[in-house]
Amino acid sequence: xxxxxxxxxxxxxxxxxxxxxxxxxxxxxxxxxxxxxxxxxxxxxxxxxxxxxxxxxxxxxxxxxxxxxxxxxxxxxxxxxxxxxxxxxxxxxxxxxxxxxxxxxxxxxxxxxxxxxxxxxxxxxxxxxxxxxxxxxxxxxxxxxxxxxxxxxxxxx
Amino acid sequence: xxxxxxxxxxxxxxxxxxxxxxxxxxxxxxxxxxxxxxxxxxxxxxxxxxxxxxxxxxxxxxxxxxxxxxxxxxxxxxxxxxxxxxxxxxxxxxxxxxxxxxxxxxxxxxxxxxxxxxxxxxxxxxxxxxxxxxxxxxxxxxxxxxxxxxxxxxxxxxxxxxxxxxxxxxxxxxxxxxxxxxxxxxxxxxxxxxxxxxxxxxxxxxxxxxxxxxxxxxxxxxxxxxxxxxxxxxxxxxxxxxxxxxxxxxxxxxxxxxxxxxxxxxxxxxxxxxxxxxxxxxxxxxxxxxxxxxxxxxxxxxxxxxxxxxxxxxxxxxxxxxxxxxxxxxxxxxxxxxxxxxxxxxxxxxxxxxxxxxxxxxxxxxxxxxxxxxxxxxxxxxxxxxxxxxxxxxxxxxxxxxxxxxxxxxxxxxxxxxxxxxxxxxxxxxxxxxxxxxxxxxxxxxxxxxxxxxxxxxxxxxxxxxxxxxxxxxxxxxxxxxxxxxxxxxxxxxxxxxxxxxxxxxxxxxxxxxxxxxxxxxxxxxxxxxxxxxxxxxxxxxxxxxxxxxxxxxxxxxxxxxxxxxxxxxxxxxxxxxxxxxxxxxxxxxxxxxxxxxxxxxxxxxxxxxxxxxxxxxxxxxxxxxxxxxxxxxxxxxxxxxxxxxxxxxxxxxxxxxxxxxxxxxxxxxxxxxxxxxxxxxxxxxxxxxxxxxxxxxxxxxxxxxxxxxxxxxxxxxxxxxxxxxxxxxxxxxxxxxxxxxxxxxxxxxxxxxx
Ligand code: FES
Ligand code: FES
Numbered sequence: 001x002x003x004x005x006x007x008x009x010x011x012x013x014x015x016x017x018x019x020x021x022x023x024x025x026x027x028x029x030x031x032x033x034x035x036x037x038x039x040x041x042x043x044x045x046x047x048x049x050x051x052x053x054x055x056x057x058x059x060x061x062x063x064x065x066x067x068x069x070x071x072x073x074x075x076x077x078x079x080x081x082x083x084x085x086x087x088x089x090x091x092x093x094x095x096x097x098x099x100x101x102x103x104x105x106x107x108x109x110x111x112x113x114x115x116x117x118x119x120x121x122x123x124x125x126x127x128x129x130x131x132x133x134x135x136x137x138x139x140x141x142x143x144x145x146x147x148x149x150x151x152x153x154x155x156x157x
Numbered sequence: 158x159x160x161x162x163x164x165x166x167x168x169x170x171x172x173x174x175x176x177x178x179x180x181x182x183x184x185x186x187x188x189x190x191x192x193x194x195x196x197x198x199x200x201x202x203x204x205x206x207x208x209x210x211x212x213x214x215x216x217x218x219x220x221x222x223x224x225x226x227x228x229x230x231x232x233x234x235x236x237x238x239x240x241x242x243x244x245x246x247x248x249x250x251x252x253x254x255x256x257x258x259x260x261x262x263x264x265x266x267x268x269x270x271x272x273x274x275x276x277x278x279x280x281x282x283x284x285x286x287x288x289x290x291x292x293x294x295x296x297x298x299x300x301x302x303x304x305x306x307x308x309x310x311x312x313x314x315x316x317x318x319x320x321x322x323x324x325x326x327x328x329x330x331x332x333x334x335x336x337x338x339x340x341x342x343x344x345x346x347x348x349x350x351x352x353x354x355x356x357x358x359x360x361x362x363x364x365x366x367x368x369x370x371x372x373x374x375x376x377x378x379x380x381x382x383x384x385x386x387x388x389x390x391x392x393x394x395x396x397x398x399x400x401x402x403x404x405x406x407x408x409x410x411x412x413x414x415x416x417x418x419x420x421x422x423x424x425x426x427x428x429x430x431x432x433x434x435x436x437x438x439x440x441x442x443x444x445x446x447x448x449x450x451x452x453x454x455x456x457x458x459x460x461x462x463x464x465x466x467x468x469x470x471x472x473x474x475x476x477x478x479x480x481x482x483x484x485x486x487x488x489x490x491x492x493x494x495x496x497x498x499x500x501x502x503x504x505x506x507x508x509x510x511x512x513x514x515x516x517x518x519x520x521x522x523x524x525x526x527x528x529x530x531x532x533x534x535x536x537x538x539x540x541x542x543x544x545x546x547x548x549x550x551x552x553x554x555x556x557x558x559x560x561x562x563x564x565x566x567x568x569x570x571x572x573x574x575x576x577x578x579x580x581x582x583x584x585x586x587x588x589x590x591x592x593x594x595x596x597x598x599x600x601x602x603x604x605x606x607x608x609x610x611x612x613x614x615x616x617x618x619x620x621x622x623x624x625x626x627x628x629x630x631x632x633x634x635x636x637x638x639x640x641x642x643x644x645x646x647x648x649x650x651x652x653x654x655x656x657x658x659x660x661x662x663x664x665x666x667x668x669x670x671x672x673x674x675x676x677x678x679x680x681x682x683x684x685x686x687x688x689x690x691x692x693x694x695x696x697x698x699x700x701x702x703x704x705x706x707x708x709x710x711x712x713x714x715x716x717x718x719x720x721x722x723x724x725x726x727x728x729x730x731x732x733x734x735x736x737x738x739x740x741x742x743x744x745x746x747x748x749x750x751x752x753x754x755x756x757x758x759x760x761x762x763x764x765x766x767x768x769x770x771x772x773x774x775x776x777x778x779x780x781x782x783x784x785x786x787x788x789x790x791x792x793x794x795x796x797x798x799x800x801x802x803x804x805x806x807x808x809x810x811x812x813x814x815x816x817x818x819x820x821x822x823x824x825x826x827x828x829x830x831x832x833x834x835x836x837x838x839x840x841x842x843x844x845x846x847x848x849x850x851x852x853x854x855x856x857x858x859x860x861x862x863x864x865x866x867x868x869x870x871x872x873x874x875x876x877x878x879x880x881x882x883x884x885x886x887x888x889x890x891x892x893x894x895x896x897x898x899x900x901x902x903x904x905x906x907x908x909x910x911x912x
Binding site (some may be wrong): 003012021023024028030031035037038039041043044045050055077078079087096099100102105106129132133134135136137143144145146147 | 171172173175176177179180181182183184185186188189192278279280294353367368369370371418419420421422423450452468644645646799801802804805806808809810811812813835836837842843845846848849850
C-alpha cells in the first residue's frame with residue numbers, strides 16, 4: 001500500500017492541511033482529496049492547461065506538481081478567483097462574450113488569464129495568444145476567449 | 158414558421174443560465190463526482206493492434222492489497238453474431254458492440270479493452286493493471302483502408318463481413334469490407350461525354366480525433382435491488398441507457414442515467430466505453446459505487462476518432478462552367494468494427510451543387526484502428542474536401558472565378574441529390590453571394606508565398622425525438638426540464654425559445670437537464686439537432702401552458718373560453734380584462750392548481766445547412782509551415798437564436814477543420830501502435846495557430862420550425878479542408894491531395910523530386 005503524508009498549505013486564502021498519497025499530483029490531491037473539482041484534468045501530462053493553478057505567484061499545471069512539493073505553498077484555484085460574492089472582470093467578460101461552450105477548459109483559461117493580467121494588465125492580442133498557448137480549447141476556436149481577455153483588460157483600465 | 162418576427166428574445170445575447178457555475182468551478186462534470194464508499198477503477202488494454210487472446214489471469218492483481226474486483230469478458234453476457242432490433246434506432250450488432258467495450262476472443266486495435274479493475278484508490282488500480290496477465294497470439298495488423306480492401310489482406314473478422322467491391326459482389330465472399338453504398342442519378346457516361354473538361358483526382362485524409370478536452374468518464378452503482386444508476390458525461394443519456402442495458406442484458410427500466418456536465422463531445426461522446434465496466438464492477442462488489450475516467454492516451458487510442466479516408470473524384474464540366482457529371486468513390490476506415498460514416502459522406506459529397514449526372518459509391522472497411530465514432534458532420538469533411546478541390550481546379554482551368562463557378566451550379570430549392578433527397582428552402586446561393594460581397598473576398602491579398610482559397614460545405618442536419626416539461630411557478634417564473642445535455646449553450650437557446658413563446662423575460666426561465674427517469678425520450682445532443690428539435694419541444698410545451706392559462710383565466714373571470722386569448726405575456730378577456738403572466742401565475746395554486754406544459758416531439762422538417770469559408774495563408778517555402786493569415790466563415794444559420802453561440806459553433810467548427818487540414822493525424826508505426834497519443838504530439842490548433850475567425854451569419858429561416866431554426870453546429874467543420882488546400886495551391890502552385898498538409902507532407906510536395 002501507499003504511503004500517506006500530511007501537507008500544510010494555504011489554498012484560496014484558507015490554511016489547508018490535507019493527507020495525500022506520496023504519489024499524488026497536486027491535481028489529484030485538489031480534486032480527489034480536497035474536493036476542489038473546479039480544477040480540471042484534460043491530459044494529466046502538462047499539455048492542455050485545464051488544471052492550471054497559481055502557486056506562490058507562478059502559473060503552474062497542477063498535474064505536473066507533486067502534492068508533496070506544496071508544503072508551505074500558497075495556491076489559488078478557479079474557486080478562489082471570485083472574492084466576496086463578486087465575479088472578477090475576467091469571469092464576467094467570459095460570460096458576456098460567450099467565451100465558453102462546454103466550459104471544461106474555462107477554469108484553466110481563467111486562472112491563466114488572471115496570472116497574465118497580473119503581470120501585464122494591457123496585453124496585445126499576440127501577447128494574450130502567446131501566454132494562453134498552453135491552454136487548449138476544442139470548442140471555441142479561441143476567438144471569443146481572446147476577446148473576453150481583451151475586454152477584461154479594458155475594464156480594469 | 159408558426160411564430161412571427163420581430164422577436165423580442167430570439168436573436169439577443171443573454172448570459173447562459175449555467176454560466177456562473179462554469180466560471181466559478183462549481184459545475185459538476187462527470188469525473189467531479191464523489192460518493193460515499195466510492196472505489197476507483199481502470200481499464201486493462203491491449204498492447205497489440207491485432208491478436209488472439211489465449212488467456213487472462215487476474216489472480217496476482219486480485220492479491221494486491223486494496224484491489225477489490227476485476228471484470229473480464231467472462232463477466233459479460235453472451236451474444237451471438239447478427240443484427241438485433243433494440244426498439245430504438247436502427248438494429249445493432251450486439252456482438253460487435255460488446256466486443257468493443259470488452260474484447261472477446263480477439264483484440265482488434267492497440268488500446269482495446271480486455272479487463273477492468275477496481276481498487277480503493279487510483280494508484281492501486283493502476284498498479285493492478287500490470288498484474289493482470291494476458292497471453293496473446295499476435296497477428297499481422299491491417300492499418301489502412303486500401304490495404305484492407307486487397308484480396309490478400311488478413312481478415313479481421315474471419316468470415317463475418319462480406320461487403321463486396323461491386324453491388325453484384327456483395328455477400329459473396331469474406332473480406333474486410335463491411336458494407337457498400339451506392340447512389341446514381343442521370344447518365345454519368347453521357348455527362349462526361351458532353352463535358353469539355355474532365356478532371357479526376359485521388360485524395361487521402363488522416364484519421365482525426367474529436368479532441369474534446371474532458372476525457373470519457375463513468376460512475377456506476379449497481380444496487381442490491383437490481384437498480385443501476387450511471388452518472389456520466391454523455392451527449393445522450395437515453396442512448397447510454399439503451400446501450401448499457403443491451404450490453405449488460407438488463408431491462409432499460411432498471412437503469413437510470415444521470416447527466417453530468419459534459420466537457421465536449423462532437424459526436425465522440427455518444428458510444429459507451431466505461432459505463433458497462435463500472436456497472437459490472439459495482440455489481441461484483443455488491444453495490445459499491447465505482448468511478449472511472451480515461452487518460453488522454455486511452456481517449457486517443459481507444460475512443461472514436463473519425464475515419465481515415467481514400468477518395469477518387471472525377472468531375473466533368475462545360476467550358477462555360479456548367480457541371481455535367483461526377484463520379485465519386487469513397488473508402489472509409491471503420492476501425493476495428495464496422496460502422497464508418499461513409500454513407501453520410503456519400504450523401505453530402507456533391508451537396509452544394511446541382512449536377513445532372515452522378516454516381517457515388519462508398520465502402521465501409523475494417524482496419525486495426527479504434528472503432529470510429531461520429532465526429533461533427535460525420536464523413537462530410539473528407540468527401541466534400543475531395544469534391545471542392547476538383548471544383549477549384551476546374552474553375553482555374555477554365556479561367557472562371559471560383560465563386561462564380563459555384564454560383565452557376567448552386568443547388569437550390571427543389572434540386573435533387575444523387576441519394577434521392579430533394580432540397581427544401583436553403584440558403585446556399587445566399588451564402589455564396591455573401592462570400593462574394595464580403596470585405597474579405599473583395600480585398601486584395603498581397604505578398605509573396607501567400608494565397609487565398611474558398612470552399613463550400615453542406616450538411617443535412619437531424620431532427621429526432623425531444624421532450625420538454627415546463628412548470629409555471631407561483632412567482633411567475635417557469636421551471637423548464639429537458640433531457641438534452643448542454644454542450645455549448647442549449648440551456649440558453651431552449652430558455653430563450655420558451656421565454657419568446659410565453660412573452661416573459663428570459664431570466665424568468667430556469668432550465669434544467671434531468672435524468673432518464675424524469676423526462677421523455679430525448680435523442681443525443683448531436684446532429685445539429687438540439688436547438689432545432691429541443692427548441693420545438695420547448696415551443697410546444699409553452700403553447701400547452703398558454704392554452705391552459707387561457708382556460709384558467711376564463712374560469713376565474715367566469716367567461717366563455719373563446720373570449721380569452723393569450724398574447725404577449727398576458728391573458729386577455731372581454732371588457733378589457735387582463736392578467737399578466739405573473740398575476741395569473743400567482744393565482745394558479747388557489748384556482749385549481751399548478752399548470753405545466755408538456756411536449757414530446759419528433760420533427761422531420763429539418764433545414765439543411767450550407768457554409769462557405771474564405772482562407773488566406775502564407776506558406777514558408779523553406780519549412781512547409783502554413784500560417785493562416787485571415788479566415789472568414791459564412792453560413793446560413795436559419796434563425797440565430799443566440800448569435801454569440803452560433804458564432805461560437807462556427808468558429809469552433811472552423812478551427813477543428815483547420816486542424817484536419819494542417820496539423821492533426823493519427824500516426825501509427827508498422828506494428829499498429831499509435832506514436833502520437835498525447836496532446837503534445839496529436840497537434841490540435843492552439844491560440845497561436847489561429848487568427849480571429851470572422852463570421853458572417855446569413856439567415857434564411859427554416860419554414861419547418863416555429864422560429865425558423867436550422868442546425869448550425871456541424872457544417873462549419875466541412876469547408877476548411879478544401880479552403881485551406883485551395884489557399885495553399887494559390888500560394889505555392891502545389892495541389893495538396895493528402896491531409897494534413899503539415900510541414901513534412903507539404904514540403905515533400907513542394908520540393909522538386911530528387912534526381
Ligand atoms: S491536465 Fe494538466 S495540463 Fe492537462
Ligand atoms: S469550451 Fe469546451 S474546451 Fe473550451
